[in-house]
Amino acid sequence: MHALGLLIAGMSALSYAALIVVNKKIIYTGGMQTASIELDVAAxxxxxxxxxxxxxxxxxxxxxxxLVTIGVVNTGLAYFLYFSGLQKLSGQSVALLSYLDPVSALCFSAFLLNAVMTPLQLCGAALIIGGAILGEWIDHSS
Known part of the structure; x- marks a missing residue:
């Protein structure tokens, strides 16, 4: 719980929120152009x-x-699919789906790398999945 780590985590969360909001406002570009702009800025x-x-x-x-494989396939293709879908979904759906990213990382590391999940990680994963389900259920019922 170092102050610098908390500051960087907060800045990361604000940057991600800004990314979602800005990308919802982009209406004249396709997924490939948006992904290209995002990757250029990130680079x-x-x-x-x-x-x-x-x-x-x-x-x-x-x-x-x-490096080419990581850049083109793992990052470029993933960003293309992400930003193509981002423009077609509601902001709430995008936010809820993005919460599943750390859960999928935990599951893939457990199944593919035989990593042991701690009780705290299992609890966090359950809270994330429960929150995503609850958020979608409330969204669809209203």
Whole structure:
């Protein structure tokens, strides 16, 4: 519970909320254009941060295929699908679905990597899933 960590977490939450709000206002671009803009901005911010914290990182030649795969498939394709769907869903649905991201990370690490889930993680996952279900149920009943 360091103050800097809490500050960075708060800034991250505000940035994510701003991302959702701004992307709901974008109506003249498709998913590919929106994903491209978001990835360009993220690359610029990341490069500025990395160069501020340290020097230019060295990249070995055999690292390039892995970097391209992570950049194009894992990030580019995922962002394209995310921003394509983001423009078609309500803000509440997007927010509720985004809460499932940490739960899926826990489940994938448990099933694929044989990671042990602690009782606190299980409790958090149950609260997230319960909140998402409750939020959707209230949304559909009104």
């Amino acid at each position: 610029i911010v990341t490069c500025v941060y990395v160069f501020w914290i340290s020097s230019i990182p060295s990249i070995m030649e055999n690292d390039i295929p892995y």
